[in-house]
Amino acid sequence: MSSGGSERLDPEPIAFGQRLQILRTRRGMTREVLAGLVGKSYEWVKSLEAGRLKAPGLDTILALAEALRVRDLADLVGHHKAHVDLFAGPGHARLPEVRAAINTLPLTTTAEAPPAAHLQARLAHAWAARHKAPDHREVVGALLPDLIRDAQLAVRQADSALDRRAAQAILSEVYSLSQFFLAYQPDSALLWRVVERGVVAAQESEDPHALGVAAWLSAQAHRDSGPGHYDAADAVTMAVLEYLDPQLPDAGDDLLAIAGALQFEAGYTAARRGDTGSAWSYWDRARAMAERLPGDYYHPVTSFSRTIMGAHATTVAVELHAGGESVRQAARAEADVIRSRPRRARHRIEQARAYQLDGQPDVALATLAQAHEAAPETIRWNGYAKRIVLEEIESRVPARRSRAAELAQRIGLLAA
Structure with a gap:
């Protein structure tokens, strides 16, 4: 040849x-x-x-x-040039605007950057809006383009090294918010540009919390790229945990929370590998970190808290393909205590995976319906949820097949 x-x-x-x-x-x-x-x-x-x-x-x-x-x-x-990943689905309507803001650098603009305090307040509002909204991608997608452009301008127009580091911390967190929007969207190259820019901005900021958030999301991106990237996910997680460790004895709640979130990420990756001992060991370390937080504390980015640990335990058991254990953890973990609607929907999807693993497809479908009620835009873009629904559409049980088909229409898998 x-x-x-x-x-x-x-x-x-x-x-x-x-x-x-x-x-x-x-x-x-x-x-x-x-x-x-x-x-x-x-x-x-x-x-x-x-x-x-x-x-x-x-x-x-x-x-x-x-x-x-x-x-x-x-x-x-049968055409070799027709390679299309069908599970990616069509992009969100806001994707072109967000993509344009990420790809356009403000090198010649005469606009003036907003003050850092104003940017930080807008960013806090965007996170809060995301957690409250069932259509969180629509809400965040509408806010992101201006946030991205203004945060980039703030870095470019900073008057001092101190101001520049503060602006870099804000820009890194804006990229973190962007990564939530871009997850499961059909533009992996754009996602990775955002991941890398977020890590670089966090490093430039010298802000431990910003670096922790960027590493938390970077590890997820590596892990979700497949088994060949698990080592990269671990490398990022462990490097930042080692960097944060000397600061934790006197750390505030946000820094403790991001360290706990990173401990869980290490456990998540171990579970993907099938390493049961390491997975639960890291979950235990994350829980110990959560116990150091106030009972009503909730991290604004990662949702890390005391109340999230039950959801994390469900995920570990599901990733280990432990059907009985995953159902036990799913039954123990209360979804209603999770404040964030998209995170609550994600937990419902993990519960549905547990029931599917345990041979309870009807309960799995009912749980996915609850996920849809919490945040339709979460289940619409989640590959695990789609697979469960598509499998049950082919069920030999007519009632189950009908429920699956109805749910498929509601989440946009089948034409109405």
Whole structure:
């Protein structure tokens, strides 16, 4: 084969209908079920698979791919240039505005940056609004573009080294807020630009809390990139924990909380590895840190607190694929005490994963419905929730299948 980058073609390309039939059969799905999911008839699916019908339009192809849980569109259409990650979903309506603000540097603008206190107040308002809103991405997406531009200006126009460090701390936290918006959006390159800029700004600020928050989010981004990045997640977490450790005896609540959040992140990554001992050991350390906080304390970024530890225990058990233990932890952890609506919805999704692991799909679906009630924009973009719903759409139990289909419509998985 030539090394000049020419595209390889199969000697006998598999037709669209044949690919459809193979993928449907692999899923164990009948033609009747597939037809129902895409709003077509049994005969239409049969004729398409037999090659008596031409490949349908893009909207129908995407509906077929979603119903079959095809991860890469190329697997269905057979075209090597059609690689699309279907679980990413369409981007949020506010994504273009946020992207433009991140990608445009204020090098020639004559605008004057707001005072640092004004920026800090706007940032605090944005965090509070995010935690209270069921449509938190919409709310944050509307605030972010101006926040990003003004925080960048504040760094550029700082009059002294002290002012510049303070502005860098604010900018780093603005990038942290941006990362919450960009999570699960179909622009991984933009997400990583924000992660890296946030860490650099935090380092420039020399602010321990800003550095802790940036590291907390950086570790999550590495871990969510797959097993090949777990070591990088640990490296970030451990380096910052070592840096923070001498400061903790006399630390304020926010610094104690971010250290506790980082301890849990180490446990989360260990659980992903399947390392049960380390996962629960780090959870214990995080809980000890939480006990040093006031009972009513709640970290404004990470939600770390005494009340969040039950939710964290559920996550550890689920990531360890311990069905019985995950259900026990899910039953113990109260969702209503979690103040943040998106964090409460995320906990409900973790509970649903626990019930699914334990062979309780009906309870899992009911719990996902509670997640939707808490924050629709959390469940809409969460891959775990989507997978549970898509699996139960194929259930042989009619009532369960109906509930799953209704939930799929509510979260935007299927056309209404």
